[in-house]
Structure formats: C-alpha cells, structure tokens
Amino acid sequence: MATVHKINEDLVKERQKCTFNVQELTYLLDGGEEVTKERREFENILRNVKELQDEVPEVYLSHKERYENAVRKTCILQNVRNDFEKKREVLSPRNIFRAGYAVIKDVSPFFLHNGMFVPTIIGQGTPEQQAEWLPKAKAMAIIGTYAQTELGHGTFIRGLETTATYDAKTEEFILNSPKVTSYKWWPGGLGTTVNHCITVAQLYINGKKYGIHPFIVQIRDLETHKPLPGIKVGEIGPKMGFATANNGFLGFQNFRIPRKNMLMKNAQVLKDGTFVKGMNEKLTYGTMVMVRVNIVSDSAFHTAMAATIAVRYAAVRHQSQLKAKEPEVQIIDYLTQQHKLFIAIATSHAFSNTYTWLYQAYLKVVEDLGKQKQDHLPELHALSCCLKATSSRDAGVIVEQCRLACGGHGYMASSNLPIIYGYTTAAITYEGEHTVLLLQTARYLMKAWMSALEGKVLAPSVAYLVDWLKSDKQRWQNTPEVIVKGFQHVAAGKIKDAFDAIQKHVKAGKDYEDAWNLASVQLIKASEAHSRAILCDGYLRETVRTSSSVSPSLAKVLNHLVQLYIVYWTLETAGDLLVYSNIGKDDIAVLKEKYEELLALIRPNAVGLVDAFDISDEILQSTLGSYDGRVYERLMEEAMKSPLNKEPVNQSFHKYLKPFIKKAKL
Numbered sequence: 001m002a003t004v005h006k007i008n009e010d011l012v013k014e015r016q017k018c019t020f021n022v023q024e025l026t027y028l029l030d031g032g033e034e035v036t037k038e039r040r041e042f043e044n045i046l047r048n049v050k051e052l053q054d055e056v057p058e059v060y061l062s063h064k065e066r067y068e069n070a071v072r073k074t075c076i077l078q079n080v081r082n083d084f085e086k087k088r089e090v091l092s093p094r095n096i097f098r099a100g101y102a103v104i105k106d107v108s109p110f111f112l113h114n115g116m117f118v119p120t121i122i123g124q125g126t127p128e129q130q131a132e133w134l135p136k137a138k139a140m141a142i143i144g145t146y147a148q149t150e151l152g153h154g155t156f157i158r159g160l161e162t163t164a165t166y167d168a169k170t171e172e173f174i175l176n177s178p179k180v181t182s183y184k185w186w187p188g189g190l191g192t193t194v195n196h197c198i199t200v201a202q203l204y205i206n207g208k209k210y211g212i213h214p215f216i217v218q219i220r221d222l223e224t225h226k227p228l229p230g231i232k233v234g235e236i237g238p239k240m241g242f243a244t245a246n247n248g249f250l251g252f253q254n255f256r257i258p259r260k261n262m263l264m265k266n267a268q269v270l271k272d273g274t275f276v277k278g279m280n281e282k283l284t285y286g287t288m289v290m291v292r293v294n295i296v297s298d299s300a301f302h303t304a305m306a307a308t309i310a311v312r313y314a315a316v317r318h319q320s321q322l323k324a325k326e327p328e329v330q331i332i333d334y335l336t337q338q339h340k341l342f343i344a345i346a347t348s349h350a351f352s353n354t355y356t357w358l359y360q361a362y363l364k365v366v367e368d369l370g371k372q373k374q375d376h377l378p379e380l381h382a383l384s385c386c387l388k389a390t391s392s393r394d395a396g397v398i399v400e401q402c403r404l405a406c407g408g409h410g411y412m413a414s415s416n417l418p419i420i421y422g423y424t425t426a427a428i429t430y431e432g433e434h435t436v437l438l439l440q441t442a443r444y445l446m447k448a449w450m451s452a453l454e455g456k457v458l459a460p461s462v463a464y465l466v467d468w469l470k471s472d473k474q475r476w477q478n479t480p481e482v483i484v485k486g487f488q489h490v491a492a493g494k495i496k497d498a499f500d501a502i503q504k505h506v507k508a509g510k511d512y513e514d515a516w517n518l519a520s521v522q523l524i525k526a527s528e529a530h531s532r533a534i535l536c537d538g539y540l541r542e543t544v545r546t547s548s549s550v551s552p553s554l555a556k557v558l559n560h561l562v563q564l565y566i567v568y569w570t571l572e573t574a575g576d577l578l579v580y581s582n583i584g585k586d587d588i589a590v591l592k593e594k595y596e597e598l599l600a601l602i603r604p605n606a607v608g609l610v611d612a613f614d615i616s617d618e619i620l621q622s623t624l625g626s627y628d629g630r631v632y633e634r635l636m637e638e639a640m641k642s643p644l645n646k647e648p649v650n651q652s653f654h655k656y657l658k659p660f661i662k663k664a665k666l
Ligand SMILES: CCCCCCCC/C=C\CCCCCCCCCC(=O)SCCNC(=O)CCNC(=O)[C@H](O)C(C)(C)COP(=O)(O)OP(=O)(O)OC[C@H]1O[C@@H](n2cnc3c(N)ncnc32)[C@H](O)[C@@H]1OP(=O)(O)O
Pocket: 093, 094, 097, 111, 112, 115, 116, 146, 148, 149, 154, 155, 156, 157, 158, 188, 282, 283, 285, 286, 288, 289, 291, 294, 295, 297, 298, 377, 378, 381, 430, 431, 432, 433, 436, 440, 443, 444
C-alpha cells in the first residue's frame, strides 16, 4: 500500500484561507460535474496500473529506451481506454489528452494519430473514405500521422515538392521525392511508430500541376513493420523537447497508391484523370485550423500546470525576512512573486474561456461548410491564427516565468518545468510559425479596415473598427468594459497605421507585396493588439456570462481574476494606450494601485485556485508542485534515483580521475 504523507502545514493553512468552493470551480473549468467525474475515474484507473509505474525515471533512459518505454506505455494506455469506453461513454478528447500526461512524461509517439491523422480523415475524406479508414484508425488497427512539412518548406506549403502524379492507365498516383529538400521532415510518430500517414503532395495530371492535396499512404508492412519498397523513412534525432514524439523523415521513390487514397471531400480526381475543383481550395488546410483552435486549449492546460507547480512551491518555500527578527516568509508573500504567478492563473482562465467560444465558432463553420456555406471561414481562419500565435507565445513566456519563480529548484528536471517549457515553446513554431500566423491575421485585418472605410458591415470580431471610425474615442473610465474598448482602440489605431504605411509605400512606387514586407513589423503589432483585444473582450464576456450561474463567492473570485488579467495588460501596454486611447497618466497611476489591490485580493485564494485546476500528481510529475507539498523530501528522493548515486565510487574515478590527480600532484 502506498504511504500516505502528511500535507505540508503551509499548504493546509492556505487551503483553509480559501474563500470559494474549489470543487465548484473545477466543475466549471472542466465543463460540468460529469466531465470531472469521468476524468477522475479514468485517472484513478490509470494510477493503479502497475505496469505504468516507471522503475527508473525516464530522464535517465537513453533516447532509444525512452522511446520504447513511451510506446509500451501508450499501448497500455490505449488498452485501458478501450476497456473504459466499453463499459461507459467515450472519453472526451480533452480528458484523454490530460490523462496521457500521467502515462507519458513527454509527448506520446501516437500524438499525431489522434491529434491530426484521425481528424484529417474526418475533415478531408468522403463518406466512403471515412467508412474505409476511420474504424481502423479509431481502433488503432492502423496508426498514422500528418506528413506535410518538408526539409525545404514548412510555412509556404504551396511550395511543397513531394509529387503525386496520376496514372490514368492503372488508376494510381505515383509518389516521388525528387530532391533532398522534398523529404518530409518533422511528422510526429513517423520515425519508427506509424504504418500510415496523410501525405500532402503536389498533384500532377497529364503534366499539369493542380496544387497540394492530402493522400492517405501506407508506408510500413502491417505484419513486419518494415518500410514498403519505395519508402525511405526514419527518425530525425534529438530535439530541444518532444523527446518521445518520434518525429521522422520520409521520402518516396515511384511509390504507387490507388486513386481512392486521395482524400476527396473537397477536390477530386476522376478515373479518367479529370480534376474536379472543390468549393474553396483552402479547405485542404482544414486540419490546421482545427489544431490551431485546440492549441488554445493546450496553452490553457500548460499554463495551468506551470501555475500549479509554482504557486504550491511558493506557498511552501520560505526565504529571507521581510522584517528583521521575524521568521523567513513564504515567498508567495513577496508582491513581486504574486506579480509573476497570479497572471499565470488568470492567463489559463483567459485561454480556457477563449477556447470555449472559439471551439463553438469552429463547429459552426464546419456545420456551414456541410451546407456549402463559407461566409464565416475567413473570420475563423484569422481568429484561429492570431489566437494560436498569442496563446502559445504567452504560454511559453508564462511557463518560463514560473520556472524562474521557483529559483534554482525550477531548473531541476524533476520540477517538470523544463519538459513543460519544451512542449509550450514548440507550439509557438508548429502548426504555423508565430510571425507567419500573425501576418495571416493581418491580411484579414487590412481587408476589414478597407471594408470599414467603405462603410460595409463587418464580422463581429472586427466590428470595433466601424465603431472606432464612427465615434471619437470615448471618455476614459477605469472599468474593465472601458479598458477593453481601449484595447480595441489600440488595435484599430495600429491597423490603421499599418494600412497607411502600406499605402505610403505603394504611393512611393513600391509593388503591393514589397509595401507589405516594408510594413510587416507594424502588421504583426496590429495583429498582436487585435489578439489582445479579442482575448480580453472574450474573457470578460464569458466571465460575466458564467458569473450569474455560479455561487456569489466563486463569481467574486472569477471577477478578481479577469480584472487582474485586464489591468495587467493595461499596464504592460500603457505606452500603446497612451498613444491610441483616452487613458491619462493619472489613470495609469490609479490602475497600478488597483493591480496591487487585486494581487492582495487573490492572495488568500492562490492555492485554492491552482487546486481547482485539479491536476493530479501523476500528471504534474513535479517535485515542487505535488498536492502534499513535500518539496524537499521529494527533491531528495528523486536525486537518490540518479544512477550515479547507486555506487559509492564511480568507475570513472579509477579510470580517469585517480591517474589524473596523481599526475597533477607530481
Ligand atoms: C473537443 C476537442 C478538445 C480537444 C482538446 C484537446 C487538446 C489537444 C490539443 C492539441 C492537440 C494538438 C495535436 C497536434 C500537435 C501538432 C503537432 C504539429 C503538427 C504540424 O505542425 S503540421 C504542419 C503545420 N503547418 C502549418 O501550419 C503550415 C503553415 N502555413 C500555412 O498554413 C499556409 O501556407 C499559409 C497560411 C501561411 C499560407 O498559405 P498560402 O496558400 O500561401 O495562402 P496565402 O496566399 O497566404 O493566402 C491565400 C488566402 O487563403 C486564406 N487562407 C490561408 N490559410 C487558410 C486556412 N487554413 N483556412 C482558410 N483560409 C485560409 C488566406 O487568408 C488568404 O485569403 P485572402 O486571399 O486574403 O482572402
């Protein structure tokens, strides 16, 4: 039986101070009591699977052993999940995703199977294609990934070099990788795990190029797992993080696949080689839109993990004296520490709230597309790009801030903050590089600005541009609602400036594309300001909406958090607000005080707020962040697991050190 340890006294006291019902907040964050119960039940089952406990911490394994262990454990996880789902409802994707952390310390080699392979079959396949591949993929009789990026191109996907040439005689596509730069590079699980992949390739029919399309390709034998003839596949090697994601490379040499393997929900190739255009060629990019939406949720979760670790640690850790002769204080009582940490909690809430409405908007567009309506697609694309970019970037900054807030111990692998950082920082690049996605949104914003100038009705997320043009800046008040308007004014002002800069360059004789490049720093700033306005507006609206359905004590805390988020960003971007809104220097002084008041109001609830994220110790994997707060004991226990501590004298002493010292003495 596992030993039950006493909970750290500071944490006990912190939990007693909490002014709201932690469980109520957990249900709210999860999306309902039932979801929480399902998640806890599943996590509890996993906790008791003996084979999932690591004898040696993963960090001490070699690259190869670590991968093999991750495959072993993912297979067990999948079996446990299958058994669970036989008896009960199908687990929600978010719950299975969270539970995965309890099993795989880093990123699962099957990550892309559930994250992109299955969704692409759903989003890009015809009903017949779905009927053929989905049951097998969902049951994991076939395992796949999403192979789009190549050595030469990741961002500019129209420039991909893998070719799929149609042969009408045999009704097959012939896949080729003509150059080293055309090799697929990066897909998760591709290295040595998957047997199928979605390959994105340039379609050629009778010598004519028809752009990029997705093809479902079997790359390994289902029995022997050997690469099929014509396939060159392998792993790309160690990275900054993603140690067990098994990212791979892939090349084709005259590799044939049947015609039916082109995913044809959008464009089609008929038997005789006739190409039938889809409603909109950008629908081929649909999986990326979905994943970008999900990354907002992912960013919320990583921020919550880091906040949980750093807040609990800050409550347990005592260092320095505030006043002479008084005991050393809990570091959470330093205002600078609260400044580092409470924004982490609020940011996670901001992203969760944003994900809630963004996901609904995504579902609405999918439903519309089913009815051949695509009016809201450009707005969704613009929103998913800038919100993915901003949420992943903010999450990266916050996780690093939490690590720094844990001092030296935050640098220990056993704090788990390095792995969480490796993950969040990767998300800034994958699924559309940060700057590139901000520029996609800027493209939309320039069009929206033009429409606003022409007096047209705009989509809801940019409607503030019309208001801004119509009215003069409203009188400033230090209320969340007016501050959000201030953020919209900043965005509108920056959008206008970027637009004017482009026009100026064009008037000076530049091509539009060169003018765009010359204005692109202003364009990304406009996009960032738009994201912040959207995040603050959505977070405030959702908080107001939910506040009426929760207990008054919880509503109060939620209100403190949203205010903190808004005031924090006001102070961070005060310069912009001074330029583009009616805020005055005196207002900033008032808001500085307000910010300090909010830190003080949140302080007694800090531990309760991170407890409400309900991230189990198995998922957190952190010596610093466990529920019981046994920080020092755990650090020592983990250190004792180092293989270097298994013998009193390491062999390197006899081999190298002893002769070296001897020589040095002479
Ligand atoms: C209930 C579910 C809950 C689940 C929660 C669970 C949480 C799980 C969380 C996460 C799971 C994630 C798992 C997956 C991990 C992912 C690992 C990483 C995988 C990858 O990285 S895959 C590779 C990704 N690659 C990219 O993103 C490439 C980036 N590049 C591009 O997207 C494009 O090339 C481009 C957009 C930059 C440019 O394309 P291009 O064709 O050149 O287009 P333009 O000329 O610029 O624009 C033309 C026109 O098209 C519009 N447009 C562009 N893209 C889209 C789109 N996707 N949709 C709609 N429209 C689009 C663009 O705006 C232009 O319009 P305009 O002419 O201006 O009107």
